[in-house]
Each structure stands twice: as structure tokens, then as C-alpha cells.
Amino acid sequence: MSAPRENQGTTTYDVIVLGAGPVGQNVADRAHAAGLSVAVVERELVGGECSYWACVPSKALLRPVIAVADVRRVDGARQAVTGSLDTDGVFARRNHYVADWDDSRQALGIKSLGADLFRGHGRFEGPGRVTVTRDDGAQQTLTARHAVAVATGSLPVLPDIPGIEEARPWTNRHGTDSSTVPARLAVIGGGGVGVEMATLWQGLGSRVTLLARRSLLPRLEPFAGELVAQGLGDAGVDVRIGVRVTALRRPDPEGPVFLTLDDGGELEADEVLFATGRTPATGDIGLDRIGLTPGSWLDVDTTCLVDGVDGEWLYALGDVNHRALLTHQGKYQARTAGDAIGARAAGRPVDDAPWGDHATTADQHAVPQVFFTDPEAAAVGLTAGQAVDAGHRIRTVDLDLNAAQGANLYADGYQGHARLVVDLDREILLGATFVGPGVSELLHSATVAVAGEVPLKRLRHAIACFPTVSEIWLFLLAAYQRDKETPHAASA
Numbered sequence: 001m002s003a004p005r006e007n008q009g010t011t012t013y014d015v016i017v018l019g020a021g022p023v024g025q026n027v028a029d030r031a032h033a034a035g036l037s038v039a040v041v042e043r044e045l046v047g048g049e050c051s052y053w054a055c056v057p058s059k060a061l062l063r064p065v066i067a068v069a070d071v072r073r074v075d076g077a078r079q080a081v082t083g084s085l086d087t088d089g090v091f092a093r094r095n096h097y098v099a100d101w102d103d104s105r106q107a108l109g110i111k112s113l114g115a116d117l118f119r120g121h122g123r124f125e126g127p128g129r130v131t132v133t134r135d136d137g138a139q140q141t142l143t144a145r146h147a148v149a150v151a152t153g154s155l156p157v158l159p160d161i162p163g164i165e166e167a168r169p170w171t172n173r174h175g176t177d178s179s180t181v182p183a184r185l186a187v188i189g190g191g192g193v194g195v196e197m198a199t200l201w202q203g204l205g206s207r208v209t210l211l212a213r214r215s216l217l218p219r220l221e222p223f224a225g226e227l228v229a230q231g232l233g234d235a236g237v238d239v240r241i242g243v244r245v246t247a248l249r250r251p252d253p254e255g256p257v258f259l260t261l262d263d264g265g266e267l268e269a270d271e272v273l274f275a276t277g278r279t280p281a282t283g284d285i286g287l288d289r290i291g292l293t294p295g296s297w298l299d300v301d302t303t304c305l306v307d308g309v310d311g312e313w314l315y316a317l318g319d320v321n322h323r324a325l326l327t328h329q330g331k332y333q334a335r336t337a338g339d340a341i342g343a344r345a346a347g348r349p350v351d352d353a354p355w356g357d358h359a360t361t362a363d364q365h366a367v368p369q370v371f372f373t374d375p376e377a378a379a380v381g382l383t384a385g386q387a388v389d390a391g392h393r394i395r396t397v398d399l400d401l402n403a404a405q406g407a408n409l410y411a412d413g414y415q416g417h418a419r420l421v422v423d424l425d426r427e428i429l430l431g432a433t434f435v436g437p438g439v440s441e442l443l444h445s446a447t448v449a450v451a452g453e454v455p456l457k458r459l460r461h462a463i464a465c466f467p468t469v470s471e472i473w474l475f476l477l478a479a480y481q482r483d484k485e486t487p488h489a490a491s492a
């Protein structure tokens, strides 16, 4: 490792990491493990959006809601749940998991992995050169001998609708850090944030209206959004699909917000939460100083080197490269790119062939995701539609999950559905989707099968325990075999 070197107010490290979310932390760890000196720059909280306003608080708040729903599906246990959720307890639980928005433990983590933390806003001044501006205006310049890794994440997008400022909308920030439950909440957007926020605030006692201009969870198999919409409706959410907000008003700043809808209606709520997508946090990081466009997503190659930048020094990881806006996928990119940075710095060969040590091949073939709704929706790889669009010859296998006795024992009247997408030419799985209570823990089996390209002939020998929900694999594979042996079986 070349130790940090100071010269005329500029400190030189082997690697500079911009952003200390989960992704920045992981690339710093891997680069340091490769023997490189590392500076990490963070302008807000070490741990990023994920730790304080996204994954962690949302799951801390959702778990009690789903735990109670799960108990209510088990006769004998249901009778033990007689009251409503203790919201103070739920908020205290959330506060515990976000450490009361105090990042000192995570900041120590940066130190203990051997990197130096610089608090402040990082901006490129030129290739390999970053200025850090602290809140008090003090500035420090850092230069990188080998690499800069941009892991600045993403920000919520608010649509340009008249009255949006006056409405003082919530985004994922208030949606996860509020400790008051609005009596009526309008949630706009049917993606992951929208459906999870609707689930959790309805569970905590709000009367939620969810407005989605298209189907829910549109990137998953269509049945996922349909079952999640049904679950939300059963929980009391007013789900309205195909409805847009055209204007907002909050005439009395202390009073309710009014939403004008394109179906001619008006909706009154106490708060409105926009979950209408993300924009890259690259607007103010000096991209123009290095020949890139401020505010753009950063396209990358398989080792996460940014396209169109000479010299193999600029990497972009996590949300900012727009490959998959998921913590686990960003961390995978960070581990892979951290190793690639180490290899390039040492002059060792880079193994960027598909599934190689320095390639993020899973980003294209095996991205797993779970939405913690009730029912849960879990998917990996390609949907049937995506597989056909990509030119694969496929067959889909569909089954209700209650075909597995384990599902019925897990929840009385278990309702859920599974789909496998099979590549007919190679007889491997391209994708799998499970929707139902408790399926989040089922997904990794499918991820192993998809990423491992395990032949179905061999998968048959991976036995699931009786009586678990996982036994659905047995029935899905048997159904595939049956279809295969039936000449008229449909292939999509």
C-alpha cells in the first residue's frame, strides 16, 4: 500500500470513494483489502440512504405489520392478537435500527476497515482530483493515484405538478423517519417504494389511498402486482390504478392537502407521499470537470469502469450507475469493482469474462429482489416477457403455492403463486417469481439456480424439506416435466 501523502494541502491516496452508503463502504473495504490506501468522502450520514431513510427503517417498520398479519393467518394464534399495533413501540424499534440517525458507529467502521473518512461534499476538480467542502466552508483537496469510485446514490424524483411545493409532499425520507401517523395518506407511485409505504402506513393506522398510473410493481411478472394489489385492498388500502394527479393544493398550511385527479375526482388527505422514482445524485459532483454531464446516470462496463472516460480510473457503483437500484446488487458491484481496482493497481490481469472474478455478470442475469408487502413479492432473473424480448425460447411453469403442504401449514388458507421461466434450449432457469407470505426466504434457492445455471435435470436432485414452502420446487419441476412430455404443451 502507498500510504496517504500530503503535499501543499493536497492529500494523495490510492483510491478515493465518493459516498459512504453501503456501496461506498464495500468498495472501500475491498480496495483496502487489496493493499491500497483509501479516502472515503461523505456529506451526510455514513451508511447512506439505505441505513437511515430506505431499506433499514422501512423494513424495521414493516416487520411488525407483517408479523401481525402472519399471526392472523394461523388459527389458534390469531385469537392471541386482539389489539392494534403499538405505534410508539414500532417507532422505537425503527429508531433502534437507525441508531437514532447517529452514524458514529458506522463512521468508526470506516476507520476500522483502515480507510480515512472525510466529512463534506465531494466534487471533482479534474481527473483523479476531488475537493471536499465541509459544512463550515473549509476545503480539502484529495488526489487519487489509481481510482475514484463514485457511489453517491440517488435522490427521489418529484413530478412537475402544479402546487407540489405548497403540498409539502413526503418522499422516502418522511415515509421512513416520521413518528406520527397521518390519519389519511395518499401514496403516489406503484413501484417498490409506493407499495411498501402503502403497506406500512396502512398497517400503522393511516387510511391509505394508493394512486398508480400503471399496474403495481410493473417490472415483475404481472401476477405479482395483481396479488399485491389484492393484499393491499384486503388490508384496507384504496388502490386506484390508472389514475394520475394533475394538481395539488394545501390552502391552509396546517390543514389537509387536496389532490386533483385526472378521472375528474379530488382526493383529500393529511399527507401525500411521492414514490415516483429516483434521479442520480450526480448533479453537483463536478462531472463537467471530467467531461461528463452533470445529473446523468453513469453508464459502466462489467468491472464498473465509467464508459467514455480514458485512463481506467473512474468507477461508478450502486444506484448511480442505474443497473439495479438495490443495496445487495450495489454491494456486489462494489466487491467486484474493489477487486478489479486492486488487480489493475497491482498490474495483475483483470478477469472480466462473463462470471469472472472482476465481472458483474449477475447484474444482467440474476438480480434478486424482494418487496416486503403482504403478500411478499420475490423475483430473480428474467420475467417471461423479458426472456421472450431477449430472444429466448421459453416455457413458463405456474403453480399456486398452496400445492406445497408446507405453505398450508405456514398459513391457513395460504394464498400465493409461483412462476418459473425455463430456457428450452439449455433447460436451465432464466427467472423465478414467488408471491405469498414468507416467500422472501424462498428466493435465494432460485437465485442459486439462476446464477448457477443449474440444469433442471440436476435441480430435481435438490430436495426441499417436508413440510416447507420450498417444496413448491418439487411440484414446479414435476409440472415442467409433465408439460415437456405432453406434445401439445404451450411454450411462450
Ligand SMILES: Cc1cc2nc3c(=O)[nH]c(=O)nc-3n(C[C@H](O)[C@H](O)[C@H](O)COP(=O)(O)OP(=O)(O)OC[C@H]3O[C@@H](n4cnc5c(N)ncnc54)[C@H](O)[C@@H]3O)c2cc1C
Pocket (backbone or CB within 6 Å): 018, 019, 020, 021, 022, 023, 024, 041, 042, 043, 044, 045, 046, 047, 048, 049, 050, 051, 053, 054, 055, 056, 058, 059, 120, 121, 122, 123, 151, 152, 153, 154, 172, 176, 193, 281, 284, 285, 317, 318, 319, 320, 324, 325, 326, 327, 328, 329, 330
Ligand atoms: C424507501 C426505500 C426502501 C428501499 N428498500 C430496499 C430494500 O429493502 N432492499 C434493497 O436492496 N434496496 C432497497 N432500496 C434501494 C436502496 O436504498 C438503494 O439501492 C441503496 O441505498 C443504494 O446504495 P448506494 O450506496 O448506492 O447509495 P446511498 O445509500 O444513497 O448512499 C449514497 C451516499 O453518498 C453520499 N453522497 C452523495 N453525494 C455526495 C457527495 N457529493 N459527496 C459526499 N457524499 C455524497 C450520500 O450522502 C449517501 O450517504 C430502497 C430504497 C428506498 C427509497
Ligand SMILES: NC(=O)c1ccc[n+]([C@@H]2O[C@H](COP(=O)([O-])OP(=O)(O)OC[C@H]3O[C@@H](n4cnc5c(N)ncnc54)[C@H](O)[C@@H]3O)[C@@H](O)[C@H]2O)c1
Pocket (backbone or CB within 6 Å): 159, 188, 189, 190, 191, 192, 193, 194, 196, 211, 212, 213, 214, 218, 244, 245, 275, 276, 277, 278, 324, 325, 326, 369, 370, 371, 372
Ligand atoms: N424491497 C426493496 O428491495 C425495495 C423497496 C423499495 C424500493 N426499492 C428500489 O428503489 C428504487 C426506487 O423505487 P421507486 O418505487 O421510488 O421507483 P420505481 O421507479 O420502481 O417506481 C416508481 C413508479 O412511479 C410511477 N410514476 C412515475 N412518475 C409518476 C407520476 N407523475 N405519477 C404517478 N406515478 C408515477 C412509475 O410509473 C413507477 O411505477 C427501485 O429500483 C426499487 O426497486 C427496492
